[in-house]
Amino acid sequence: xxxxxxxxxxxxxxxxxxxxxxxxxxxxxxxxxxxxxxxxxxxxxxxxxxxxxxxxxxxxxxxxxxxxxxxxxxxxxxxxxxxxxxxxxxxxxxxxxxxxxxxxxxxxxxxxxxxxxxxxxxxxxxxxxxxxxxxxxxxxxxxxxxxxxxxxxxxxxxxxxxxxxxxxxxxxxxx
Amino acid sequence: xxxxxxxxxxxxxxxxxxxxxxxxxxxxxxxxxxxxxxxxxxxxxxxxxxxxxxxxxxxxxxxxxxxxxxxxxxxxxxxxxxxxxxxxxxxxxxxxxxxxxxxxxxxxxxxxxxxxxxxxxxxxxxxxxxxxxxxxxxxxxxxxxxxxxxxxxxxxxxxxxxxxxxxxxxxxxxxxxxxxxxxxxxxxxxxxxxxxxxxxxxxxxxxxxxxxxxxxxxxxxxxxxxxxxxxxxxxxxxxxxxxxxxxxxxxxxxxxxxxxxxxxxxxxxxxxxxxxxxxxxxxxxxxxxxxxxxxxxxxxxxxxxxxxxxxxxxxxxxxxxxxxxxxxxxxxxxxxxxxxxxxxxxxxxxxxxxxxxxxxxxxxxxxxxxxxxxxxxxxxxxxxxxxxxxxxxxxxxxxxxxxxxxxxxxxxxxxxxxxxxxxxxxxxxxxxxxxxxx
Numbered sequence: 030x031x032x033x034x035x036x037x038x039x040x041x042x043x044x045x046x047x048x049x050x051x052x053x054x055x056x057x058x059x060x061x062x063x064x065x066x067x068x069x070x071x072x073x074x075x076x077x078x079x080x081x082x083x084x085x086x087x088x089x090x091x092x093x094x095x096x097x098x099x100x101x102x103x104x105x106x107x108x109x110x111x112x113x114x115x116x117x118x119x120x121x122x123x124x125x126x127x128x129x130x131x132x133x134x135x136x137x138x139x140x141x142x143x144x145x146x147x148x149x150x151x152x153x154x155x156x157x158x159x160x161x162x163x164x165x166x167x168x169x170x171x172x173x174x175x176x177x178x179x180x181x182x183x184x185x186x187x188x189x190x191x192x193x194x195x196x197x198x199x200x201x202x203x204x
Numbered sequence: 205x206x207x208x209x210x211x212x213x214x215x216x217x218x219x220x221x222x223x224x225x226x227x228x229x230x231x232x233x234x235x236x237x238x239x240x241x242x243x244x245x246x247x248x249x250x251x252x253x254x255x256x257x258x259x260x261x262x263x264x265x266x267x268x269x270x271x272x273x274x275x276x277x278x279x280x281x282x283x284x285x286x287x288x289x290x291x292x293x294x295x296x297x298x299x300x301x302x303x304x305x306x307x308x309x310x311x312x313x314x315x316x317x318x319x320x321x322x323x324x325x326x327x328x329x330x331x332x333x334x335x336x337x338x339x340x341x342x343x344x345x346x347x348x349x350x351x352x353x354x355x356x357x358x359x360x361x362x363x364x365x366x367x368x369x370x371x372x373x374x375x376x377x378x379x380x381x382x383x384x385x386x387x388x389x390x391x392x393x394x395x396x397x398x399x400x401x402x403x404x405x406x407x408x409x410x411x412x413x414x415x416x417x418x419x420x421x422x423x424x425x426x427x428x429x430x431x432x433x434x435x436x437x438x439x440x441x442x443x444x445x446x447x448x449x450x451x452x453x454x455x456x457x458x459x460x461x462x463x464x465x466x467x468x469x470x471x472x473x474x475x476x477x478x479x480x481x482x483x484x485x486x487x488x489x490x491x492x493x494x495x496x497x498x499x500x501x502x503x504x505x506x507x508x509x510x511x512x513x514x515x516x517x518x519x520x521x522x523x524x525x526x527x528x529x530x531x532x533x534x535x536x537x538x539x540x541x542x543x544x545x546x547x548x549x550x551x552x553x554x555x556x557x558x559x560x561x562x563x564x565x566x567x568x569x570x571x572x573x574x575x576x577x578x579x580x581x582x583x584x585x586x587x588x589x590x591x592x593x594x595x596x597x598x599x600x601x602x603x604x605x606x607x608x609x610x611x612x613x614x615x616x617x618x619x620x621x622x623x624x625x626x627x628x629x630x631x632x633x634x635x636x637x638x639x640x641x642x
Contacts, residue, residue, distance in 0.1 A: 053353070053354075053400055053401075053403060053404050054349075054352055054353055054354075055404055056345065056349035056350075056352055056353070057335075057343030057344060057345045057349065057401070057404055057405070058343060058344045058345075058346075058349075059341055059342065059343060059344075060334060060336070060342050060343060060344040061342070062336070062342070065334055065336055065342065065474075068334065068417075068473065068474055069336070069474075069476070070423065071415045071417070071425065071476050071478070071482050072482065073478065073480060073482055073483075074480070074482075074483045075480075100293070109293075110293070110294070118498065119494055119498035119499075119500065120497065120498035122494075122607070122609065122610050123372065123493075123494045123495065123496060123606065123607040123608070123609065123619065123620045124372070124494070124609045124610075124613065124617075124619035124620060125494055127489055127490075127492075127494070132489060132492075132494075132500070133488065133489055134483060134488050134502075135483045135488065137483070138483050138484065138485055138488055138489070141482070141484065141485070142484075142485040145422060145423040145425070146321070146421070146422040146423065146485075149293050149321065149421075150293070152321075152421045152422065152423070153423070192500075195498070195499055195500055196488075196492065196499065196500050196501070196502040197495070197499055197500070197501055197502065198501075198502055198503050199501045199502065199503055199504040199505065199506075200503070200504070200505060200506055203429060203431075203432070203503070203505050203506065204429050204431075204503060
């Protein structure tokens with residue numbers, strides 16, 4: 030009888046070895062971090078996940094001129110698509126265009142979004158050094174770092190964004 | 205034997221609020237006479253109809269049944285509106301025509317979609333879902349494997365955080381309910397509870413969030429609290445009984461019932477359990493809302509209680525004085541709709557609307573209210589409550605907290621997000637419907 034057998038099965042799993050993670054179908058395939066590496070591009074605000082490498086604003090300027098300027102305009106001032114430099118105060122209104130300088134809370138988000146999504150037509154084609162360099166260039170154009178500051182896994186998370194403390198958690202009980 | 209409405213009987217129907225709103229049970233009380241008298245938004249009954257005769261299509265055998273049924277050719281104009289029909293390098297929105305459909309479920313072809321970099325052409329046999337990070341053992345799942353898991357079905361609306369954004373305009377933008385509120389839809393989703401898969405990977409006690417990521421070219425990613433993941437989150441494989449439509453995340457999406465559409469990550473390929481949110485582009489930039497004074501909301505998550513009238517609405521003119529059914533959609537990311545009130549005099553007086561059963565948590569609920577339009581000016585509004593006691597704010601209450609734009613924005617722009625206040629439709633003496641603030 031199924032109803033009598035069932036508790037026995039649960040008990041056997043409960044006492045079993047490391048294979049006994051659940052009574053579910055267990056149809057997933059174990060996967061090693063090395064196998065996930067190419068997809069594992071998440072960056073945390075504290076810098077967790079940032080790769081080795083680095084780049085400077087000057088290096089970034091050269092890459093920007095080749096791969097970014099056609100959409101984002103000269104020196105990031107905006108072209109067919111969003112400006113990467115500048116921005117009006119958020120007190121200008123509830124529809125103020127959100128920019129890196131006036132809105133973004135974390136410098137790591139700049140690296141993360143360039144790495145995962147840019148250039149638009151060729152995402153994930155940039156090397157990590159190129160992403161660091163472009164991040165450095167954009168931060169420098171926004172006067173958030175100096176023109177000789179190199180960005181890497183150590184320095185990038187330490188860049189404090191102007192609007193870091195400008196946010197209110199809407200429903201703290203949902204977190 | 206009497207089959208035509210008895211005008212005197214209709215006059216006796218109980219008026220419960222200003223400008224001719226009738227008791228929601230009028231259908232039951234008025235019976236057939238009331239039903240026959242409802243004018244509707246299409247053509248009124250003609251007194252001079254020609255004698256009935258067979259039409260040509262009744263005199264020949266019909267068409268062969270297709271293997272996949274398509275709607276009548278007479279219905280092809282019922283369509284989503286597209287914000288980016290040429291596929292330029294920007295976000296594409298396709299909006300649901302709420303005023304041209306009815307009921308509570310959105311047909312798959314009319315379900316709203318937003319894609320930020322186009323819809324990927326995913327081979328389901330090569331797609332993988334990886335769960336890793338702060339788990340006891342990272343696992344990869346094929347679609348074939350997931351399809352063998354015990355499944356659940358639930359009705360759930362999905363709404364973009366930017367739905368109704370034109371309502372932030374300081375002046376009412378003249379646009380249809382499709383343009384104003386078309387970035388919300390409702391479907392039956394079938395898939396695997398995420399908690400089932402997380403049981404198999406095991407959860408490191410340090411894990412508090414997961415980062416969900418899609419297989420689209422942006423690898424769109426959002427951070428989700430683990431509590432939601434273990435509550436009612438689903439890896440959805442089916443949409444209204446068939447596999448997900450490409451624009452809704454084929455072959456699988458994260459479904460977070462009642463939560464901001466963008467978090468319901470489509471083309472889902474990776475879930476990484478982490479201690480803290482990633483502060484991704486979409487959560488800390490796009491879907492954070494600037495408040496008057498310059499601070500901004502982060503992690504809004506919940507799509508709060510909301511309703512709007514779909515019939516009548518702009519584009520659906522009334523065909524002369526008489527009886528109409530006012531109907532619309534109500535929903536809440538906090539649970540079931542408990543009550544919808546309808547006004548025909550701009551909020552001076554209210555009548556309770558009937559709710560179409562079943563009323564389901566975090567799903568569209570159709571409300572209906574019978575109305576006798578006397579041909580004079582009227583302003584229609586709806587206001588919803590949910591089972592948690594949350595009430596849809598009036599526009600004055602909402603604007604006091606969330607603000608308005610200085611200029612009138614383009615109807616396709618997103619000046620701000622998470623609008624859940626009232627929508628008002630003004631009817632003029634000709635039966636034309638205009639969007640107003642009241």
